[in-house]
Amino acid sequence: AAPAIASAQGQDYPNRPVTMVIPFAAGGPTDVLGRIVAQRLGEVLGQQVVVENVGGAGGGNGSQRVANAAPDGYTMVLGTVGTHAQNQTLYKRPLYNAEGDFTPVALLADVPIVLVIRKDLPVSNYKEFVAYAKANAGKMTFASAGAGSASHLACVVFNTAAGLPVTHVPYRGTGPAMQDLQGGRVDYLCDMISTAKPQIDGGAVKPIAILTKDRSKALPNLSSATEEGTQVEAYTWNAIFLPKGAPKPIVDKLNAALVETMKTPWVQERLASLGAVVVSPDRMTPDYLAKFVKSEIEKWAAPIKASGVQVE
Ligand code: MLT
Numbered sequence: 001a002a003p004a005i006a007s008a009q010g011q012d013y014p015n016r017p018v019t020m021v022i023p024f025a026a027g028g029p030t031d032v033l034g035r036i037v038a039q040r041l042g043e044v045l046g047q048q049v050v051v052e053n054v055g056g057a058g059g060g061n062g063s064q065r066v067a068n069a070a071p072d073g074y075t076m077v078l079g080t081v082g083t084h085a086q087n088q089t090l091y092k093r094p095l096y097n098a099e100g101d102f103t104p105v106a107l108l109a110d111v112p113i114v115l116v117i118r119k120d121l122p123v124s125n126y127k128e129f130v131a132y133a134k135a136n137a138g139k140m141t142f143a144s145a146g147a148g149s150a151s152h153l154a155c156v157v158f159n160t161a162a163g164l165p166v167t168h169v170p171y172r173g174t175g176p177a178m179q180d181l182q183g184g185r186v187d188y189l190c191d192m193i194s195t196a197k198p199q200i201d202g203g204a205v206k207p208i209a210i211l212t213k214d215r216s217k218a219l220p221n222l223s224s225a226t227e228e229g230t231q232v233e234a235y236t237w238n239a240i241f242l243p244k245g246a247p248k249p250i251v252d253k254l255n256a257a258l259v260e261t262m263k264t265p266w267v268q269e270r271l272a273s274l275g276a277v278v279v280s281p282d283r284m285t286p287d288y289l290a291k292f293v294k295s296e297i298e299k300w301a302a303p304i305k306a307s308g309v310q311v312e
Contacts, residue, residue, distance in 0.1 A: 010249030013073050017048040020240075021077045023062025024145050025055045025173030029192030033109060033238050034078045036270055040261045045254075055172030058146030059083035060095040063241075067101040071243040073250035076105065080150050081236045085296035087148030089304040091311045098297065103246040104289035106258040107239040109276045112212040113154040114196045114219065116205040117188045118181050126228040129208045133164045133187075143177035143186040146170045147311045151177070153304065154190035154211050154234030158225065160307045161232040181205055192236055193218055193275035211235070218275030237279075237296075239289055251286055259284050 020041075022034045031053060038049040054062030059082050066077035077083075084098040096102075123129045133140055142159070144152035151174045159166055166187075171177040174191045181189045182204050189196075190211060197218055200207045209225040210216055211234040225232050240258060242251065261267060262278050271278055282288070 010073070010247060010253050013250050013253055014045055014047040016074070017050050018045065018073070019050050019052055019075050021062045021066050021075065022051055022053045023055065023059035023077060023079070023083055024053065024149070025171070025175045026053050027175030027195075028145060028173035028178075029111065029195045029236075030059075030078055030080060030238065031173070031175065032194055032274065033111070033271065033276060036267060037078070037108065037258075037261055040264050040267050041257055044257045044260045056146065057095060058087055058144075058148030058152060058170070060087055060091075060148060064095045066241065067096040067243055069243050071103065071246040073242060073246060073254060076240050076242050076254070077102075079239050079241050081296055081300070082145070082149040082151075082153060084239065084241065084293050086150065086153045086300045086304060088297050089301045090148045090153070090309065098293055099290075101244050102241040103244055103251055104286050104293060105240040105242055105251055106255050106284045106286065107237060107279050107289045107292060108258065108262055108284070109238050109271060109278050111236045111238065111276045112193045112210055112216045113150065113190050113234045113236060114193050114200070114210050114222065115155070115158060115188060115190050115208045115225070116181065116196050116200065117208055118184045118186070119204065119206050120184060121187060121206070124206070126209050126223065126225070130162055130164070130230075133162070133166065137165050140164075140166045140188075141169050141186045142166050143169045143171060143174075143181055143189045145174045145177060146172060150192070150234070150236035151190050153300070155188070156307045156309050157234055157303050158190060158211060158230070158232050160303070161225075161230045178205070190234065194271075197275055216275050218273070255284070255286055
């Protein structure tokens with residue numbers, strides 16, 4: 001009985017590799033942030049953190065897999081505003097209950113969203129883009145990481161605010177969506193700044209506006225849609241969840257390791273260069289994340305209902 005007691009109290013946790021499910025394709029923003037965190041978290045925990053990409057259903061498939069896993073601390077998911085708030089309203093029958101089916105561990109970062117367009121679209125600023133999109137609405141497409149993902153809802157609320165009825169093309173993550181944007185197969189994408197910025201800097205795509213109210217230090221010259229006269233606010237965040245019923249000693253140990261991970265200078269520098277904002281320590285507690293998920297579900301319900309978009 002001794003080992004069972006030790007593991008329920010978390011004394012020997014972790015004594016084997018831990019899996020971090022990224023509920024989107026490799027190369028996207030959740031994957032990029034997750035791999036940075038996983039590398040350092042593995043050092044802090046003294047056990048490898050294995051990243052597993054499980055895409056589909058706007059992040060719902062990977063999150064559902066973790067909801068159904070054993071709550072022993074060895075399987076976690078890197079959730080987002082999409083997987084743990086927005087999809088709860090967007091889906092008529094959500095794949096899981098974001099509050100009841102998980103144990104919140106730690107909110108890690110806030111990440112702005114940027115509207116980027118294919119580089120051969122014949123517009124060069126926000127006003128030209130909106131005029132062009134209105135004139136060509138029936139022909140235009142926007143890509144996303146799937147129904148219910150942050151990239152999807154960011155473009156949905158933007159399209160609603162700007163009055164653009166545009167066709168949605170879902171992918172398993174914004175990594176593959178960005179590839180098709182670069183290939184000119186879709187017209188625009190509301191991507192996280194962390195993966196959009198390198199492509200903007202390299203000239204592979206054109207930035208149109210940041211969808212947070214304020215500008216980002218990582219792209220200081222890019223105006224916000226709000227500044228341009230379209231009242232919209234879209235962003236994502238990343239947070240770690242275990243399945244429901246995870247023992248408190250394990251949650252506390254994993255939380256402390258994540259706090260340590262996010263304090264690490266190279267982690268902070270790397271994330272800052274990508275435009276992701278590490279949250280303050282008072283927002284990194286499990287209790288904060290539980291309340292935050294609840295308030296984010298409530299906050300997004302009205303704009304999603306107002307958009308008229310729903311997944312049956
Ligand atoms: C999203 O919500 O759009 C995802 O985080 C994008 C991704 O990681 O592929």
